[in-house]
Structures are given as C-alpha cells and as structure tokens.
Amino acid sequence: MTLARWTLLLGASGLLILGVGHGIGLMSTPAEASMGETGRILYLHVPTAWVAMLAFTAAFIAAIGSLWTGGARWDLSMESGIEVGMVFSVLICIQGPIWAYPTQNYWWTWDPRLTTTAIMVVAFTGVLVMRRLIHQHERRMAATAVATIVSWVNVPVVYFSVEWWDSVHQDLSQVSSVDKVMLVPLLVSLAGTSLLGAAFFLARYRIALGHYQREEVAPELPDLPAQLELEDSP
Amino acid sequence: MPGERLVIMGANGSGKTTLLRMLSTATMPSRGTLRLFGLDPAREPEAVRQRLALLTHLPSLYDDLSGTENLQILARLLGKSLNVEPWLTKVGLDQRPEPVRSYSAGMRKRLSFARTLIQDPQLVLIDEPYGQLDPEGFSLVDRMVDELSARGTTVILASHLVERAAKLCDHGLLLHQGLPRWSGPATQAHQAWTTLHRSLT
Amino acid sequence: MNGTIEGGWGYVMAAYGITWFAWAGYALSLWLRNRKESP
Amino acid sequence: MRYFLALLHKDLLVGWRGRVRLVGLGTYALTLLLLFSFAVGPDTMALRDHASAYLWLAIMSSSTLLLAQSFQQEVEAGAIEGLILLPVPPPALYYAKALANLLLLLFLAVVMLPVSMVLFDLDISGSLLTLLLVIILGSAGIVAPGTLYAAMTARLSSQQVVLPLLLFPLVVPPILAAVKATDLVLEGDAMGQLPAWIGLLVAFDAIYWSLSGLLFGKVLDE
Numbered sequence: 001m002t003l004a005r006w007t008l009l010l011g012a013s014g015l016l017i018l019g020v021g022h023g024i025g026l027m028s029t030p031a032e033a034s035m036g037e038t039g040r041i042l043y044l045h046v047p048t049a050w051v052a053m054l055a056f057t058a059a060f061i062a063a064i065g066s067l068w069t070g071g072a073r074w075d076l077s078m079e080s081g082i083e084v085g086m087v088f089s090v091l092i093c094i095q096g097p098i099w100a101y102p103t104q105n106y107w108w109t110w111d112p113r114l115t116t117t118a119i120m121v122v123a124f125t126g127v128l129v130m131r132r133l134i135h136q137h138e139r140r141m142a143a144t145a146v147a148t149i150v151s152w153v154n155v156p157v158v159y160f161s162v163e164w165w166d167s168v169h170q171d172l173s174q175v176s177s178v179d180k181v182m183l184v185p186l187l188v189s190l191a192g193t194s195l196l197g198a199a200f201f202l203a204r205y206r207i208a209l210g211h212y213q214r215e216e217v218a219p220e221l222p223d224l225p226a227q228l229e230l231e232d233s234p
Numbered sequence: 235m236p237g238e239r240l241v242i243m244g245a246n247g248s249g250k251t252t253l254l255r256m257l258s259t260a261t262m263p264s265r266g267t268l269r270l271f272g273l274d275p276a277r278e279p280e281a282v283r284q285r286l287a288l289l290t291h292l293p294s295l296y297d298d299l300s301g302t303e304n305l306q307i308l309a310r311l312l313g314k315s316l317n318v319e320p321w322l323t324k325v326g327l328d329q330r331p332e333p334v335r336s337y338s339a340g341m342r343k344r345l346s347f348a349r350t351l352i353q354d355p356q357l358v359l360i361d362e363p364y365g366q367l368d369p370e371g372f373s374l375v376d377r378m379v380d381e382l383s384a385r386g387t388t389v390i391l392a393s394h395l396v397e398r399a400a401k402l403c404d405h406g407l408l409l410h411q412g413l414p415r416w417s418g419p420a421t422q423a424h425q426a427w428t429t430l431h432r433s434l435t
Numbered sequence: 436m437n438g439t440i441e442g443g444w445g446y447v448m449a450a451y452g453i454t455w456f457a458w459a460g461y462a463l464s465l466w467l468r469n470r471k472e473s474p
Numbered sequence: 475m476r477y478f479l480a481l482l483h484k485d486l487l488v489g490w491r492g493r494v495r496l497v498g499l500g501t502y503a504l505t506l507l508l509l510f511s512f513a514v515g516p517d518t519m520a521l522r523d524h525a526s527a528y529l530w531l532a533i534m535s536s537s538t539l540l541l542a543q544s545f546q547q548e549v550e551a552g553a554i555e556g557l558i559l560l561p562v563p564p565p566a567l568y569y570a571k572a573l574a575n576l577l578l579l580l581f582l583a584v585v586m587l588p589v590s591m592v593l594f595d596l597d598i599s600g601s602l603l604t605l606l607l608v609i610i611l612g613s614a615g616i617v618a619p620g621t622l623y624a625a626m627t628a629r630l631s632s633q634q635v636v637l638p639l640l641l642f643p644l645v646v647p648p649i650l651a652a653v654k655a656t657d658l659v660l661e662g663d664a665m666g667q668l669p670a671w672i673g674l675l676v677a678f679d680a681i682y683w684s685l686s687g688l689l690f691g692k693v694l695d696e
Contacts, residue, residue, distance in 0.1 A: 292552025
C-alpha cells in the first residue's frame with residue numbers, strides 16, 4: 001500500500017533528522033546569551049508551533065475543498081489535519097510555560113502567541129466534539145468544514161486583539177536575536193518536525209480512510225428486482 | 235401528467251420517506267441523478283423548489299403565532315397578498331387569533347394544507363397524509379387531494395395505509411427494503427401488496 | 436537577574452522529555468488505531 | 475431583500491410572542507450581575523474597576539442562552555426545512571435571524587446597563603452615546619458567529635454544552651475589545667485609545683457578519 005510506505009518513509013526520515021537537530025541543539029551549540037540553557041527549548045518550541053499551524057492550515061484548505069466539491073477525501077484530510085494540529089498545539093501550551101517560567105517565574109504569561117494557541121486548542125476541541133455528535137455523513141462534513149473555517153479565521157483575529165490588549169504591559173520573553181550558530185539546529189529540527197507531522201497526518205488519514213470505507217460507503221446497489229407477478233388475491 | 239396522483243406504498247423503513255425527501259430536494263442523492271420538471275435539482279435547486287411543496291408529519295408551523303399569522307408569513311415571503319382569509323376558509327378554518335399551539339391535529343393538518351395551497355405548486359409530496367388523524371380527518375385529506383389535482387397539481391403520497399391511499403390515486407409504486415418491487419395502476423395496488431406479503435411470510 | 440540562568444537544564448530536559456513522550460504516545464495510538472481499521 | 479424583511483418580521487414577531495422567555499433571560503442576566511457583586515463583596519473600588527468585565531460576562535452568558543433558543547423551536551417544528559424548500563436564499567435567513575437575535579440581546583443589555591450602574595456605583599465620564607455604540611458593536615460581535623453556530627448545533631441534543639464550547643473562543647476578541655472600550659468610556663480615556671478599540675470591534679463585526687452569511691447555507695441543507 002503506497003500510503004503505508006509513505007507514512008513509514010516520512011516518519012523514519014523525520015525521526016532521523018529530528019534526532020540530529022535536537023542533538024546539535026542540546027549538545028554542541030553554546031548556551032544562549034541571556035536565557036542560558038533554557039534557550040535550547042527554542043529548537044523544540046518553534047518547530048512545534050510551525051507544524052501545528054501547518055496542520056490546521058491543511059485542515060482549513062481541506063474544509064474549503066469539502067464545501068466546494070463535497071468529496072469524502074477532503075473530509076478525511078480535514079479530520080486528520082485537525083487532530084495532528086491539536087496534538088502539536090497542546091504541546092506548545094506545555095512547552096510555553098516551561099520556557100517562560102525560569103525567565104519570569106510565573107507559569108502562564110499572557111504572551112499573544114501562547115494565548116492564541118490556547119484559544120485555538122479550545123476552538124478545535126469544540127469542532128472535534130461537535131463532529132462526534134453529528135451522525136449523518138453529509139451534515140457532519142458540512143458542519144465540521146464551516147466550524148474549521150471559522151475557527152481558522154479566528155486565529156489571527158485573536159492574535160492581534162490579544163497583542164493589543166497585552167501591549168499595555170509588555171512581557172519580557174521576546175526571543176532575542178537568533179544568531180547564526182543557532183540557526184543550524186533550528187532549521188534541522190524544523191525539517192525533522194515537519195516530516196514527523198506529515199507522517200502523523202498520513203497515518204491519521206489512513207485510519208479515517210479505513211473507517212470510511214468500512215462504514216460510510218454505501219454497499220453496491222443490487223440490480224432492480226423483476227416486476228412482481230400479481231397473484232389474484234383470494 | 236399534471237393532476238395525476240401516485241401513491242408510494244411500503245412498510246415502515248422501506249425507504250418511502252427517503253424517496254419522498256429526495257424528490258422534494260430535502261435530501262440530495264449520494265449517487266445517481268434526479269430529474270424534476272426536466273431540471274437537475276443539484277444544479278438548480280431554486281427553480282425546482284419553486285414548483286414543489288413538501289408536507290411532512292412535521293407541521294412546520296410557528297406554535298406561538300395564530301393560523302392567520304402563519305399563513306401571512308408565507309404570503310409575505312411569496313410576495314402574495316396578506317389577505318389569507320380565502321385560503322383559511324378553503325380548508326375549513328377561520329381567522330381565530332389563538333396560537334397554533336391550541337390547534338388539534340386535524341386543524342394543524344388543515345393549516346398545513348392551506349400552506350401548500352398558497353404556494354400553488356406544480357407538485358405536492360405528502361408523507362403519511364393520514365398520520366395522527368381521526369376518520370373525519372381522513373375525508374378531509376381526500377377532499378384536499380382532489381382539490382389539488384383539480385387545480386392540475388401532481389400529487390405523490392407516501393403511506394402504509396394501502397387500501398385508503400390506493401382508492402385515491404391513479405398509480406401505485408410498491409417499495410420493499412429500499413427497492414421498487416412493483417408499479418402499476420392503483421387499482422391493483424392492494425393485490426400487489428398482498429402478493430408481496432404472501433411471498434415474504 | 437544576572438543574565439544567564441543556572442539550573443536551566445532541568446527545564447530543557449522537561450520540555451524535550453514531555454514532547455518526545457507525547458509524540459511516542461501519539462505514534463503508538465496511531466499505530467494501534469491503524470491496525471484496528473485495516474487488519 | 476423581500477425575503478430578509480419578511481423573515482425579520484417573522485423572527486421579531488415570534489420573539490415578541492415568546493417574550494415570557496425574554497423575561498426569563500432578563501432575570502437570569504440580572505441575577506448574574508447580583509452574583510458578581512456578591513462575589514466581590516462590598517469593596518466598591520474593586521467593583522467599579524471590573525464593572526465592565528462583569529457587564530460583558532453577563533451579556534455573553536445570557537447571549538448563549540438566547541442563541542440556543544433562537545433555532546430550537548423552528549427546528550423542532552420543521553419550520554426551517556419549510557423555509558429552505560420555499561425556496562428562501564440562506565443568507566436572507568441568516569441575516570434576518572442574526573439581526574433579530576441582536577435586537578433581542580440589545581434589549582437585554584439596555585435593561586442590564588442601569589442595573590449595573592447602580593450595583594457597581596458607576597458614573598460615566600465619557601458620553602453615553604459612545605457607551606451604547608460599544609454595546610451594540612460588542613453584542614453584534616457575539617451574535618454573528620453565535621447565530622451560525624446556533625443553527626449548526628440546533629439539532630444536537632447536547633446543544634447546551636457544544637454551543638458555548640464552540641462560541642467562547644470566537645467571542646474572545648470582541649469581548650476583550652468591548653470590555654476595554656467600556657472601561658475607557660466609564661473611567662475616562664486618558665491616552666485616547668478608544669477609537670482604536672472601537673475600530674477593532676468594527677473590523678471583527680465586518681469579518682464575521684460577512685463570513686457567517688456566506689457559510690450559513692452549508693449548515694442548513696440535509
């Protein structure tokens with residue numbers, strides 16, 4: 001099955017590259033100037049955020065596709081995109097405070113990026129919950145697609161309003177300029193994480209495909225039965 | 235042919251309602267194509283829906299509003315005169331101010347029929363016309379169907395009360411587990427029904 | 436705050452550990468669900 | 475356009491006839507305001523500082539109830555399907571219902587304003603007119619996605635759970651802006667930030683009133 005082979009290929013290469021990227025990031029490069037060792041979380045945090053956004057954008061595109069054409073394939077990729085995006089954005093909500101705590105010694109910073117991610121997680125959780133509650137195939141696809149589009153459009157809107165709202169007390173943990181030597185592990189980790197994300201997406205797609213083929217696809221239409229011969233009723 | 239009447243017969247779950255909903259463009263077929271008035275409803279839903287009306291067991295009425303107000307909403311939407319009085323008398327109702335909530339099942343059915351008459355459709359699809367009605371209501375349904383086809387409206391009924399519906403219609407279609415098993419003149423409908431059941435038991 | 440922070444390694448390890456653990460868990464759940472869907 | 479007016483007339487008529495529900499909503503909102511003031515206790519300084527937050531929280535939670543009810547009756551009676559098969563263009567259906575919801579919500583908000591003025595011992599340093607404008611824009615920001623999601627979840631038995639879950643992330647920006655703007659009107663706008671926040675509210679409303687209208691048709695058909 002080509003899809004299975006693709007998933008394995010992407011997964012393996014992703015893990016390999018990621019190992020290299022994290023390896024360099026953790027072991028060899030010098031500690032970051034102001035944040036010391038904790039700066040190394042950067043190599044983890046930025047790629048995770050990037051892949052989360054990529055996954056939700058894939059779901060957004062799939063949502064438009066499913067509204068436009070109504071094809072089941074779009075619905076399946078939308079489902080996969082949302083789930084992968086959820087996994088990665090939940091991770092961001094965990095990594096964020098860990099990174100922020102040492103520099104500002106309180107866990108939850110109203111940093112626009114982090115807040116936006118948290119709101120994105122809640123929004124797409126709502127989409128997944130709603131999706132499980134609707135049983136007719138067409139209506140579930142349409143409702144999920146609309147909710148995905150609305151939730152996706154909401155992300156930049158939330159970001160800007162939180163940034164304005166938050167600009168009153170500017171926080172400290174701005175990423176200081178990323179100097180050259182840190183760029184290598186960052187980019188390598190980025191590539192690795194993206195490949196891993198793609199592998200997750202494909203794997204999740206295969207699950208949805210299998211589920212769809214077994215349950216949703218209407219059985220082959222039997223040929224029309226012959227006209228009933230009328231027996232004269234007693 | 236305008237004014238003709240077809241009854242779709244079948245036990246519950248035989249696909250009568252689904253077929254009716256598909257004919258009324260309430261549900262789109264997942265496969266295959268559908269032709270109504272020579273048009274494809276998937277491509278031109280507005281044109282098709284203008285010409286047909288669907289009557290389901292759900293009355294699609296606003297319980298808080300009176301019968302007159304319910305019809306006036308429709309009249310306003312269709313751009314017709316707000317004097318709905320003639321339609322009410324045609325179905326044997328009057329301009330009482332009480333909300334529809336206080337109506338009996340029979341009166342609700344009459345109001346639903348009035349809703350259909352106002353739209354003046356070319357095709358009327360009725361799901362279980364005799365549902366929740368007393369015998370007196372049955373004769374009302376018959377009169378209404380006659381009224382509709384007298385105005386040249388084609389009527390398609392879906393019912394499991396075969397004898398009653400068959401007497402009313404010209405053609406019959408027997409469904410069983412989603413598949414058409416017989417179609418022909420309504421006079422033989424009862425015969426087909428018993429034949430099918432005899433072959434099952 | 437005198438610039439570099441001591442004991443940063445604890446947080447770094449925590450972040451990487453949790454993330455890798457989550458990825459592994461997710462990969463496992465995907466693999467299990469895949470087997471269930473297309474044996 | 476004819477459809478829009480006819481449907482708006484219908485929604486307002488049904489809303490007016492069912493005004494006992496509105497009274498229920500109103501008391502719900504007022505009890506919320508009371509609860510907030512009890513929760514904070516007699517400390518008027520704190521009350522006054524967070525008054526706009528309490529007001530908007532009350533508006534938001536009562537709007538969720540209002541939105542949930544807005545489609546309940548019609549879906550049960552099959553009226554929505556009746557309208558779609560008429561045919562009525564879905565955007566007209568959306569804008570009529572959304573505007574009706576907005577007017578009903580504003581009716582509640584206008585009742586809540588004087589009450590919160592008394593409860594939280596407020597005096598408006600800015601102009602009452604701007605305050606009303608902020609309330610209108612903020613409520614519109616809640617109602618736009620709210621009506622879309624209310625229609626989407628109308629058929630679900632667990633609508634009371636799913637609707638707030640879907641809606642809250644969406645109303646974060648308008649609520650943030652509305653609370654900020656209301657604060658500025660109440661406590662005075664030293665740095666002249668008010669136009670910026672009102673601008674944000676207008677932008678949000680523009681995005682969601684158009685986007686929801688576009689997507690509404692997809693939510694309705696079977």
